[in-house]
Amino acid sequence: MARMSVSGFFAYYGDHQALRNISLEIPDRQVLALIGPSGCGKTTFLRSLNRMNDFVKGFSVKGQVTLDDVDIYSSGLHPVVLRRRVGMVFQKPNPFHKSIFENVAYGLRIQGVRSRSILSDRVEQSLRSAALWDEVKDRLNSSAFSLSGGQQQRLCIARALAVEPEVLLLDEPASALDPISTARIEELIQDLKTQYAIVIVTHNMQQAARVSDQTAFFLTGEMVEIGETSKIFTNPSDERTEDYITGRFG
Numbered sequence: 001m002a003r004m005s006v007s008g009f010f011a012y013y014g015d016h017q018a019l020r021n022i023s024l025e026i027p028d029r030q031v032l033a034l035i036g037p038s039g040c041g042k043t044t045f046l047r048s049l050n051r052m053n054d055f056v057k058g059f060s061v062k063g064q065v066t067l068d069d070v071d072i073y074s075s076g077l078h079p080v081v082l083r084r085r086v087g088m089v090f091q092k093p094n095p096f097h098k099s100i101f102e103n104v105a106y107g108l109r110i111q112g113v114r115s116r117s118i119l120s121d122r123v124e125q126s127l128r129s130a131a132l133w134d135e136v137k138d139r140l141n142s143s144a145f146s147l148s149g150g151q152q153q154r155l156c157i158a159r160a161l162a163v164e165p166e167v168l169l170l171d172e173p174a175s176a177l178d179p180i181s182t183a184r185i186e187e188l189i190q191d192l193k194t195q196y197a198i199v200i201v202t203h204n205m206q207q208a209a210r211v212s213d214q215t216a217f218f219l220t221g222e223m224v225e226i227g228e229t230s231k232i233f234t235n236p237s238d239e240r241t242e243d244y245i246t247g248r249f250g
């Protein structure tokens with residue numbers, strides 16, 4: 001089942017066309033990897049899925065993006081509600097200058113949750129889902145900045161999960177991390193996909209091959225092809241995909 005669906009989608013920064021005629025489906029409980037050389041539009045596409053680019057002056061779109069069949073650009077769906085349902089984790093861990101507990105509780109507090117026991121339960125559950133609970137359960141009141149980079153990134157994932165999103169967007173979530181932390185994030189993605197639709201941008205081809213079910217290859221603002229990850233990496237349909245995955249450019 002497609003959780004999100006994109007059809008005939010174009011994106012522009014002022015006059016500059018960053019995405020051209022993209023159509024694809026984002027299935028539930030699967031990982032979709034977006035690959036392609038620098039500047040091909042992966043991040044623009046990812047940020048278009050929860051209207052994060054609305055903050056960029058001069059940014060505009062054409063075409064359709066739906067979440068559960070509702071158009072996220074032209075319906076009355078409020079971007080704040082959209083971003084709760086379509087959560088995002090960025091390349092560099094960006095915890096708030098708050099305690100570990102308050103980082104995870106943040107979105108719930110904004111939603112007006114006041115009950116200490118509900119907050120505690122949801123914080124624990126989110127930290128467990130992000131595979132961080134055992135490491136932080138005895139120091140929930142410490143600053144988020146007392147954590148390692150890899151722990152901070154899992155904290156950011158817990159923060160995104162706390163508001164119970166349906167889709168999780170990951171923009172190179174492991175690129176700033178060491179190999180052990182990267183492996184933990186990859187394991188975590190495997191666990192999370194049993195519950196969420198996940199879209200991940202990655203420059204790391206091995207990572208895309210390891211974590212994703214489907215892979216889409218982007219080139220200069222267009223999607224060249226999308227397919228089962230095993231097929232894209234062993235038998236792509238388009239020569240440009242083959243050239244990219246075999247390292248001939250990019």
Ligand SMILES: Nc1ncnc2c1ncn2[C@@H]1O[C@H](COP(=O)(O)OP(=O)(O)OP(=O)(O)O)[C@@H](O)[C@H]1O
Nearest residue numbers: 013016018036037038039040041042043044045056
């Ligand atoms: N805020 C912005 N204002 C103007 N142009 C932008 C902006 N962000 C991106 N672009 C342009 O849009 C195009 C796509 O950029 P985008 O960041 O989506 O590519 P990417 O594939 O994610 O690249 P990378 O892998 O290097 O992160 C590029 O030509 C880029 O210069």
